[in-house]
Amino acid sequence: MQKKWKELTNNDLSAMHQLIVSAHPGALDSNNKAFASWVEQGYLEARQLSAQVKSKKDSLAVLNFYIAGFQDGHVGLSQSKQEKSSWAGFVLGMKGQSFIVKNVSKDWPVPLPPVGSEVVACDNKSVREILESDLSPYIDRRLKLHSTWLHLATQLTVDDVNYPVLGRVLPNNCLVTLPNGDQQHFTLLWRQERGELDPLLSQPQPPQTxxxxxxxxxxxxxxxxxxxxxxxxxxxxxxxxxxxxxxxxxxxxxxxxxxxxxxxxxxxxxxxxxxxxxxxxxxxxxxxxxxxxxxxxxxxxxxxxxxxxxxxxxxxxxxxxxxxxxxxxxxxxxxxxxxxxxxxxxxxxxxxxxxxxxxxxxxxxxxxxxxxxxxxxxxxxxxxxxxxxxxxxxxxxxxxxxxxxxxGSQSLPSGAQFWLPxxxxxxxxxxxxxxxxxxxxxxxxxxxxxxxxxxxxxxx
Structure with missing residues (x-):
């Protein structure tokens, strides 16, 4: 099975690479040498990562790794959901430069940090470092944008089916500064989402009026x-x-x-x-x-x-x-x-x-x-x-x-839709x-x- 997923990943990568070379304006853009460089360097790195692929989730992580390197919001992937995301019962947002608990589950088996708390570190690693070094390469590398940090922040306590990270080790314990200023460690319990998470991650669209x-x-x-x-x-x-x-x-x-x-x-x-x-x-x-x-x-x-x-x-x-x-x-x-x-x-x-x-x-x-x-x-x-x-x-x-x-979008060998400008x-x-x-x-x-x-x- 592992061999099958690796082959599927490489077939998708090859199709993506060919379409970018033949149709993306960046591949011929003399004003953007970095783009043309990533077309080949990123392809090479992604194919090397594909050796670690053992599942559909791993495969998507490798494809997203290649995509994220273009730092182009109009290059992306969409596919039918077959699995569910997991989460630790709370979701982060930001206030200034701090990572704040924005939403918590109404029913979780273990204690959760209250809304408004600041999550400082998880497993002895600062939140900012986790987001930058572990998650960003697979999700969004545009770290100069505040919107990127807002998006990455939500992913700290979410194992998102749409943004998987290859070989990700989910945090076990987080150090939190409570609203009253006290610090406390919280042990994380990860569970498959049961309808609570999606509304917290989606951005509603008010009626146009x-x-x-x-x-x-x-x-x-x-x-x-x-x-x-x-x-x-x-x-x-x-x-x-x-x-x-x-x-x-x-x-x-x-x-x-x-x-x-x-x-x-x-x-x-x-x-x-x-x-x-x-x-x-x-x-x-x-x-x-x-x-x-x-x-x-x-x-x-x-x-x-x-x-x-x-x-x-x-x-x-x-x-x-x-x-x-x-x-x-x-x-x-x-x-x-x-x-x-x-x-x-x-x-x-x-x-x-x-x-x-x-x-x-x-x-x-x-x-x-x-x-x-x-x-x-x-x-x-x-x-x-x-x-x-x-x-x-x-x-x-x-x-x-x-x-x-x-x-425009095109179907990949796996059936996923790949879109590019x-x-x-x-x-x-x-x-x-x-x-x-x-x-x-x-x-x-x-x-x-x-x-x-x-x-x-x-x-x-």
């Missing part, structure tokens, strides 16, 4: 940039409502729960609020442009997206026409054996025809709320909002993107793997909408 809070204040949940056909209807309704709040004193754009998707959704929302001239003007001021890596994989991905857009938006939509033109250009570039295809400027999409067109535009105070999962199209949205003078940023530091974006930004104002850090940090439960709203309104 416009809410009036009274006294000229409005709260807009911008949480879903991948709306279904049905959700598009409610988006239209929301856009109509946004266009009528020109006289508002304050608008809070709440991006909690937003995982990215179609940047055009964000543009529509901002055009409805600010006026398309403002949004379009910012696009024209930017020197950024995108280059697609020309490959059969990029062409098949664009063709698939085009079919999906026909169902969601219709052939007469600006989004469909834009992708249709891009797909034709990709086919031509492939036939001409080119390496790169420049994407037409987004200003070629007529902003005036967008569903959210607003000739007037809101002129009051603007605030943006983010969580630590804001990435991809959510960050594109933040780029525009935070460029508006006077915008106040609150919540948690965002995640970050490389300059590589727009993903297909284009690279040039001259983008936001740097490679650069996050946005709020002026005001929320230290409570970022998923508690009522608490976040009260804090935001009290703060600004």
């Amino acid at each position: 416009l809410k009036g809070l009274g006294d000229g204040r409005y709260w807009i949940h911008v949480s879903n940039f991948t709306p279904s056909a049905a959700e598009n209807a409610s988006l239209d309704k929301m856009l109509s409502g946004i266009k009528s709040i020109n006289d508002a004193k304050l608008v809070v754009l709440d991006a909690r729960g937003n995982r990215g998707g179609n940047s055009l959704v964000g543009v529509e929302i901002l055009s409805a609020l600010l006026g398309s001239k403002v949004v379009n003007g910012m696009g024209e001021q930017s020197r950024a442009y995108a280059m697609w890596r020309v490959s059969p994989f990029a062409l098949s991905t664009l063709s698939h997206v085009l079919k999906s857009m026909e169902g969601d938006y219709g052939k007469n939509s600006e989004a469909y026409k834009f992708v249709s033109g891009l797909t034709e250009s990709m086919g031509l570039a492939l036939r001409e054996k080119k390496d790169w295809l420049r994407q037409p400027s987004s200003s070629s999409i007529d902003q005036g025809k967008l569903k959210g067109f607003n000739a007037q535009g809101f002129k009051g105070k603007l605030a943006l709320v983010t969580d630590s999962f804001c990435a991809s199209a959510c960050l594109d949205f933040a780029d525009i909002v935070l460029a508006i003078p006077g915008t106040v940023h609150l919540g948690l530091p965002t995640s970050a993107d490389t300059l590589y974006i727009d993903i 297909l284009k690279v930004w040039r001259d983008r104002a936001r740097g490679n793997n650069q996050s946005y850090d709020p002026s005001f940090i929320f230290d409570g439960d970022i998923n508690d909408t009522a608490a976040v709203q009260k804090w935001v309104l009290d703060t600004i």
